[in-house]
Amino acid sequence: MTIHLLVLILLAQGALVAGQVFLKHGMNLTRSPVGGAARIVGILLAGIGLLTLWFLLWMGLLQKLDLSYVYPFEGLSPVLLVLAACAILKESLGWKSWTGVGLITLGTIVVGLS
Amino acid sequence: MEHPSPPTPAGPGTPARLHWGWNPYLHLALNGLLVTASELLLKRGAMATAQIPGSAWLDSLGLTILGSWWVWAGIACYVVSFVNWLHVLRWIPLSVAFPLASVVHALIPLGAWMFLDERLSPLRWGGIVLIMAGIWLIAEPLTHAEETL
Numbered sequence: 189m190t191i192h193l194l195v196l197i198l199l200a201q202g203a204l205v206a207g208q209v210f211l212k213h214g215m216n217l218t219r220s221p222v223g224g225a226a227r228i229v230g231i232l233l234a235g236i237g238l239l240t241l242w243f244l245l246w247m248g249l250l251q252k253l254d255l256s257y258v259y260p261f262e263g264l265s266p267v268l269l270v271l272a273a274c275a276i277l278k279e280s281l282g283w284k285s286w287t288g289v290g291l292i293t294l295g296t297i298v299v300g301l302s
Numbered sequence: 303m304e305h306p307s308p309p310t311p312a313g314p315g316t317p318a319r320l321h322w323g324w325n326p327y328l329h330l331a332l333n334g335l336l337v338t339a340s341e342l343l344l345k346r347g348a349m350a351t352a353q354i355p356g357s358a359w360l361d362s363l364g365l366t367i368l369g370s371w372w373v374w375a376g377i378a379c380y381v382v383s384f385v386n387w388l389h390v391l392r393w394i395p396l397s398v399a400f401p402l403a404s405v406v407h408a409l410i411p412l413g414a415w416m417f418l419d420e421r422l423s424p425l426r427w428g429g430i431v432l433i434m435a436g437i438w439l440i441a442e443p444l445t446h447a448e449e450t451l
Contacts, residue, residue, distance in 0.1 A: 208396060215391040232388075266401045273397035281397050288439030289401045295432030296407045302425035 193253065197261050200245035203238045204265055205272045210235030212277060259300030263293045326393035327444070330402055333386050338409040340379035342417055347372030349418075401440055408433040 214231035217223030249258050266289050273279040281289070322328070347370035367373050390399050408430040414420040422430075 208400060211388065212391045212396040215388055218392055262407070266404050269400045270397045273395065273400075277396060279395045279397040282443070284443055285398070285401075285440045288436040291432050291436030291439065292401055292404045292407075293436075295429045295434075295436060296404060298429030298432060299407055299411060299426055300429075302423045302429060 193249070196245060196249055197258070200242050200249065201261065201265055201268055203242035203245060205269050207235045207238030207242060208269055209272050209276055210238060212273070216277075256300065260297040262300060263296030266296075267293050324389070326390050329386050330390045330394060330399060333383055333390060333403060334405045334409055336379050336383035336386060337403075337406045338413050340376045340383060341406075341410050342413045343372050343376030343379060345414070345418060346370075347374075347376060398440065398444070402437060404433065405437050408437075 210231055214228050214235060217228050217231065246258075270281060270286075270289050274281065348367055350372060351367050351370045387403075390403075411420075411422055411426055411430060415422050
């Protein structure tokens with residue numbers, strides 16, 4: 189695999205994670221008194237835009253590479269997303285949940301490789 | 303659940319004042335089923351339209367697939383799953399909801415095996431078991447949290 193494609197895969201994962209963080213932030217604001225409607229809609233649209241970018245990047249990768257090659261990378265998304273949720277949204281997880289995230293990642297990679 | 307607690311700004315709390323039908327964990331489970339249904343319906347539609355000779359330009363864009371009702375049902379499931387996902391995110395932390403939503407990586411191969419007659423290798427069965435074990439580790443402590451609400 190060339191560096192070029194690896195960068196594209198990481199870019200796609202980054203767009204997915206960022207998109208979900210935007211959606212979560214926007215939905216958190218719907219429960220907070222400081223969130224104005226226009227601001228919430230803007231944040232949600234940014235999230236939808238990032239998820240669209242992820243979808244297009246993913247489709248582009250699938251045109252160039254076999255599904256069995258790209259799919260295992262899908263397993264990275266729960267780990268990256270939980271790390272982002274902890275760092276940016278100040279969420280926290282217990283050791284049991286971290287083990288669960290690890291098993292899901294491993295399982296997704298195995299399903300993708302098989 | 304008798305004592306409604308004031309909603310915390312971003313906490314994991316369940317909306318105690320809402321009807322049970324709005325329970326975010328119920329909607330998270332529904333999300334997994336909707337995404338799985340959407341993928342299986344799209345695959346079914348793609349298989350149904352693969353044999354139909356369409357015009358060349360429609361074919362090159364992959365648009366002949368839109369002639370199948372299976373595909374439109376799949377798209378509808380996908381749209382509903384997105385709205386339903388926003389409801390989930392309103393109440394459940396992202397670091398809990400997203401890993402649990404990964405259940406689709408187990409449900410889609412299982413659905414393909416059950417409804418589309420696809421074969422699963424032993425390794426793939428192993429992966430499905432790993433994913434379900436991970437889901438259990440995250441979901442099981444939540445059932446205790448729900449009881450103490």
